Amino acid sequence: MLNLVEGQLDKSLQVLLNNDAEVIEMIKHDENRVDKLDIKIDKLCQRIFALTQPVASDLRFIMASLRIGNEIERISDMAYEITKRSESVSQYPNILNRYEIPGVLKYIQTLFKRLVESFNNANSRLAYEIISGCKEKVEFCKTIFNGIVVDMSTKSDVIVIATDLILIVRNLERILGHIENIAESIIFVVDAKIVRHPGISSNEPKTDPV
Numbered sequence: 001m002l003n004l005v006e007g008q009l010d011k012s013l014q015v016l017l018n019n020d021a022e023v024i025e026m027i028k029h030d031e032n033r034v035d036k037l038d039i040k041i042d043k044l045c046q047r048i049f050a051l052t053q054p055v056a057s058d059l060r061f062i063m064a065s066l067r068i069g070n071e072i073e074r075i076s077d078m079a080y081e082i083t084k085r086s087e088s089v090s091q092y093p094n095i096l097n098r099y100e101i102p103g104v105l106k107y108i109q110t111l112f113k114r115l116v117e118s119f120n121n122a123n124s125r126l127a128y129e130i131i132s133g134c135k136e137k138v139e140f141c142k143t144i145f146n147g148i149v150v151d152m153s154t155k156s157d158v159i160v161i162a163t164d165l166i167l168i169v170r171n172l173e174r175i176l177g178h179i180e181n182i183a184e185s186i187i188f189v190v191d192a193k194i195v196r197h198p199g200i201s202s203n204e205p206k207t208d209p210v
Helices: 002-018 021-051 056-089 093-098 101-121 124-151 156-191
Strands: none
Touching: 002 021, 002 056, 002 101, 021 056, 056 101, 056 156, 093 101, 093 156, 101 124, 101 156, 124 156
8 A cells, every 4th residue: 555655646746747647547546456455454454353362562563554554545545636636737837836836745755755664664763754754844835825825816827726726735734644644653563652642642541530
């Protein structure tokens, strides 16, 4: 699934820059394959839970696999959505570059490749770096969004594709969030740490008085 989605992100950039119709069909085909693998992983994990009693690292891996599979499936959907929106905006390369949208997608490609490396090598240190990169770029996406909204009232060329631009940026932001979630799951598997809500997970769970 990781490899398929990595390819989807590469193809999405290709469509954003060149609007290649054949590539769009390839991305849709990959999305269907990712959906099927997500269901397969879900069934495999359910079967393991039902027939065995996984403990410690095995249990963490199975729990994380369920979450990671779902996160990857969502990234796949969003990559396809970006591709569909790119058909119209790819004709305005100057506007795309003005808001640095191709650059953000390229950065996401790099992050995702590092995510695959982190998963394959059980590298939690790299996962922490990925989380930091995601948080930084999410803020940048918000800046882009605000810039598009402001320019809609003053620049006619932006108005024509503003809706598609905004949806592309929102999907890029969501992809970053899903990548961050996967990195957190990798840390959970490798280090047995929950880092989703640091303010909460840093404390020992409290028990109610009997």
